[in-house]
Amino acid sequence: xxxxxxxxxTLVVRWVDRxxxxxxxxxxxxxxxxxxxxxxxxxxxxxxxxxxxxxxMQKAIRxxxxxxxxxxxxxxxxxxKLAAKAGHEHRKAMGDDAYKGRKxxxxxxxxxxxxxxxxxxxxxxxxxxxxxxxxxxxxxIKSDTAGAYAKAARWxx
Numbered sequence: 001x002x003x004x005x006x007x008x009x010t011l012v013v014r015w016v017d018r019x020x021x022x023x024x025x026x027x028x029x030x031x032x033x034x035x036x037x038x039x040x041x042x043x044x045x046x047x048x049x050x051x052x053x054x055x056x057m058q059k060a061i062r063x064x065x066x067x068x069x070x071x072x073x074x075x076x077x078x079x080x081k082l083a084a085k086a087g088h089e090h091r092k093a094m095g096d097d098a099y100k101g102r103k104x105x106x107x108x109x110x111x112x113x114x115x116x117x118x119x120x121x122x123x124x125x126x127x128x129x130x131x132x133x134x135x136x137x138x139x140x141i142k143s144d145t146a147g148a149y150a151k152a153a154r155w156x157x
Contacts, residue, residue, distance in 0.1 A: 007037025015044045016066070017073030026070035042069075100154045105137050108152045114141050 005011060011033060013019060019033075019040075020026035033040055034051030041048050049066060053059055106114075110131050117127045124142065128135040141148040 002032065002036070005033065005036065005038045009037075010039045010041055012041045012043060015042055015073060016040075016069045017077060020070075023067075023070045023074045026073060027066055030066050030070075101151070103155055104148070104151045104157070106133055106141060106148065106152065107157045108149065111141055111145065111148050111152060114138055115145060118142055 001011075016026050016030065019029045030040060030049060034049060037051065039048060039050040039052075047065065047069070049062060053062065110133060113131050114127055114133075117130065122130075124135050124138050128138045131138065133141075
């Protein structure tokens with residue numbers, strides 16, 4: 001994005017967390033955009049950050065807001081990850097049937113076909129075309145056939 005924007009451009013983001021992975025990334029990227037002369041606007045709270053001001057008090061207020069918003073965004077992301085992890089662990093604790101993971105894109109008969117074709121020496125791309133799966137799915141099944149059968153059995157497919 002840095003190579004696309006120029007001085008005078010306005011970058012509109014939903015929230016400042018879209019500008020980096022963590023507090024340091026977000027604040028560094030916002031500062032770099034402002035040094036380039038790019039104005040940043042947030043959609044959620046309609047904030048505008050630009051580097052045009054020379055007033056030290058305005059700079060301090062702007063920098064404090066950037067720091068607060070970046071820290072808040074990181075805290076929200078971490079809380080969301082923890083909540084998701086707790087939910088997964090709770091479902092797993094409820095028993096084997098409670099948490100099955102994502103439904104596989106393949107069925108037991110397709111696994112059988114893949115195993116047979118691999119035994120015949122057919123390539124992954126050709127197997128994928130014949131069976132109707134992606135080459136990535138075929139590769140995963142080929143490398144962990146027992147795991148693929150177990151996953152299909154969990155889902156009853």
